Amino acid sequence: QVQLQESGPGLVKPSQTLSLTCTVSGGSISRGNFYWSWIRQPAGKGLEWIGRIYISGSTNFNPSLKSRLSMFMDTSKNQFSLKLTSVTAADTAVYYCARINTRSGSRFDYWGHGTLVTVSA
Amino acid sequence: DIQMTQSPSSLSASVGDRVTITCRASQSITSYLNWYQQKPGKAPSLLIYGASSLQSGVPSRFSGSGSGADFTLTISSLQPEDFAAYYCQQSFNTPYTFGQGTKLE
Numbered sequence: 001q002v003q004l005q006e007s008g009p010g011l012v013k014p015s016q017t018l019s020l021t022c023t024v025s026g027g028s029i030s031r032g033n034f035y036w037s038w039i040r041q042p043a044g045k046g047l048e049w050i051g052r053i054y055i056s057g058s059t060n061f062n063p064s065l066k067s068r069l070s071m072f073m074d075t076s077k078n079q080f081s082l083k084l085t086s087v088t089a090a091d092t093a094v095y096y097c098a099r100i101n102t103r104s105g106s107r108f109d110y111w112g113h114g115t116l117v118t119v120s121a
Numbered sequence: 122d123i124q125m126t127q128s129p130s131s132l133s134a135s136v137g138d139r140v141t142i143t144c145r146a147s148q149s150i151t152s153y154l155n156w157y158q159q160k161p162g163k164a165p166s167l168l169i170y171g172a173s174s175l176q177s178g179v180p181s182r183f184s185g186s187g188s189g190a191d192f193t194l195t196i197s198s199l200q201p202e203d204f205a206a207y208y209c210q211q212s213f214n215t216p217y218t219f220g221q222g223t224k225l226e
Binding site: 064 | 170218
């Protein structure tokens with residue numbers, strides 16, 4: 001059973017960089033047919049896709065965040081990471097990591113529990 | 122970006138009811154439509170993918186239909202554990218986008 005777990009600071013100051021890591025267990029992130037993704041959800045609001053990364057290092061980002069966003073993979077640790085620069089209060093949200101299964105269409109089939117990140121001085 | 126619009130935004134129902142939630146895309150997405158359930162304080166979980174394929178382990182009372190731009194999620198007989206929020210999501214292209222959600226109360 002694939003499991004994902006987010007980790008990182010729960011509080012980030014405005015203008016600083018938000019860094020999160022997702023650790024995957026129960027399956028290798030190096031396998032084909034899967035992208036690895038981040039989604040966020042402000043309190044009481046809907047879901048916003050942030051971006052995805054593939055084992056090749058190829059990335060796709062939400063245009064609304066692209067200028068501030070980077071993603072990385074560490075296959076030796078079976079982890080992938082997110083960095084979002086110049087954060088503001090609007091970046092306060094629960095951040096989820098998820099696996100995208102691309103067999104027979106793409107869908108988020110496994111999710112982490114989520115981690116709350118608050119942007120505040 | 123493809124806009125996804127769900128209706129209704131909230132729905133009051135009772136155990137045993139048949140419930141239908143609709144999702145409309147701003148353009149054709151063929152069958153690249155997924156449905157998720159989210160309970161308070163929890164991550165979303167996949168119910169339906171490819172518009173009509175039931176995710177493994179999901180009860181058969183859940184079903185999905187539609188193609189092109191119009192889709193529906195149906196719960197044939199509502200159970201107590203089904204009271205939650207439901208989201209549609211298009212995977213036709215990036216950026217992936219979600220509907221605003223339907224809260225089942």
